[in-house]
Amino acid sequence: MLSHISGFFSIVYTETRRLIKGFLPTYFWFTLLVIISTYFVFAEKYVDISIDRSLMTLKYANNPLTDVLLYTVSFAVTSVSEVMSGKLPSMVFPVSIGVIFFILFPFMLSLTFMSSQIIKKASATLTGEDEKKTLYIMASSPQTRISIYLGKFIGLLVATIPMIILFYLITNWIFSTLFFSAYSTYNAGILVLQLLLINAMLFISAGMLFSAWFKDEKKASWTGTKVATIFSLLTSIWILIPFLEFMMNLTNSNTDILFYLEKLSWLSPFTAELMSVYQPSVFIYYLYVLVFASVILFLLGMGIFIRKDLEY
C-alpha cells in the first residue's frame, strides 16, 4: 500500500513538473494580461456616489451591466448643461462601476484566458501521451488507471495555482486600494480565489474528459478550446443584454428574444462567476453547481479512461 502511495505521488510530482514547464509561456502571457487590464482599472477615478436607478426600467437585463448603462445615461443627462455651456465634463465613476470594470477587464479576461489554456492542456494530457505511446510506462506499472487519472488531474491543478495566486494578489490589491471605502467588509480576494479554483477544476475535468474520449490530440485540444470560446461568447451575450434591451426599447422592438438569450448565457460558467463577484450571495448556490459539474465530468472521464485500450 505504501509503495502504491509513493508511486502515486511520483506521478503527481512528474506531471506537475512537466506541466509547469509547459505552462511557462502561459504564465508570462497571463501576467502581462493581468497587469495591462489592471492598469486600465487603476487609470480611472472612483468616488462614493450612487446610481440613479429611476432613470430607466429594463425587464431582462438584471445584471451588473445595467449599472454601467444607467451610469452612462445618468452621466449623459447630468452633464448636458456642462456640455451645452462648452465645458468638458469630468468623468468620475461610482465605486460599484469600478467593481464592474474589474469584472469586465482583469477578471473576465483572466478567467477566459486561464480557462482556455487549462482546457487546452488538459485535453492534451492523455491523448498526447497516447499518441506518443508513452502512457504504457505508467499503465503497465502497479499504479491503477484511477491513480494515473487523479495524478494527472492534481498535476494540472497544481500547475494552475501560480496563475490563481497572482490573480488573488491583484484582486486584494485592487479592493484594498481602489475600492476600500465602499467594500471594506467585502473579501473579494477569497471569493475570487474560490471561484478561480473551482473554475480550474471544472475546466480540467472537462479537458481531461475530452482527453480520455478522443484518440487524437489535435481534435481533443480543438474541442477543448472551442468549448472555452463558446462559453466566452455566451458570457459576451450576457454582457450585451442591457445594451441590446436599451436599444430595442428605444426603437419599440419586441424584447422577448432577450429572455431566451439571457437563459442561454447562463449555460456559460463565466456568466455566473462574473455575477458571483458582483453579488456574492449568488456564489454559494452556484458553488454547488460548479462542484457537482466538475465531479460528474471527472468521473465520466475517469470511467472512459479506465475502460480504454492503450497502445504503445
Add this chain to the structure above:
Amino acid sequence: MIVARKLNKKYGKTRAIIDLDIHVKKGTIHGLIGHEACGKTTVLRILSTLVRPDSGAVTINDIPLSKGMQIRKMIGFVPKTPHLPNDRTARELVGFAASLHGIHDKFIIDSIMKQTGLEAVADQKLNRFSQVMEKNVAFAMAFVHNPLILLLDEPLAGLDPVSQKRVKEFLLASNKTILLTGQNFDAVDGLCNSVTVMKSGSGIMDGEMASLRHQIGKGAIEIKLLDVGQTQKLLFELEKNGAKANVSGESIYVHYENDSEIPGIIRIAANAADITDVRPVKLSIDDIFAKFHPAEK
C-alpha cells in the same frame, strides 16, 4: 506461470485474437512466433493489462487478469519500439519507473543501469540516444523492480549484436518466466524452451522447440563448396543416392525426412566434393505454415 484459455480480442470488426490458448511454465522462456500483425503484440498488451480481452480466461501465477494491480506488480514489460519521453535522462526515467513500484533505492537504480550498459550515459537526455540505447533504457525500466514475469515484444529487434548477446545472456540466466515475441525462429533460437506459432490471431501449433521440429518432420542441410564447379557433380551423386537437393546462390540445400539420413548425406557430399561448410537450416515459420495451412502458403 502464464495460462490463457480461449482468448479473444476484436478491434472494431477485426478479430485480432481468436480462441488463443497459451501455457507458459514457471521459469521457462516461451516464444510467440508469427508474421507482422498476427496478434502477438495484442497478446502482450492483454497480459500487461493495457488492453482488455473480449473473452477468455487469463491467469498469471494463478492470479486472474482482473486483479490488474497485482498482475502489474509481477510483470516487466518491454515494447517492440519503446516510446520514451526524450526530454528526460535515462536515470530519471529508470528512477521514475522504479518509483511507480515504490522503489527509491539509488543502489538498485545504479545497479540496473550498469547491467543494461547505460552507466556511462545515465545522465544524458534521451534525445541523444540511438534506438538501441532507448531499448536498453526500456529494459532497465522493466527490470528495475525485479519482476517475476517478463513480457518482451521482439526483444532483440533493433539491437546491435553486443546488446543482443547481453540481453540473451541476461534472459537465459534470469530464471524468470518469460513470454517473448518474434517474427521467425531466428529471433528465439537458443532462447525459448517452447513456442506458440500464431497466424491471423490464432495459435496454429505450440509445444517445445524439439518436438516442434519433430512434428514438422523435415529438415535441410546447407552445404558450401570450395569450388562451385563441383556443384553439378555433387548434385548428381546426391540424386543418385535418392536425396533431394537444390541450389541457391553458392549454397546447396539437401532435404531430408529423418535425422538419421544426415550422416549419409554428409558422407556422400564429402566423397563427391571439397566441402568448406555444413550447417543445418533453421526451422522456418513458413515450414510450419506449409505443414498446417498448406493452401495458404
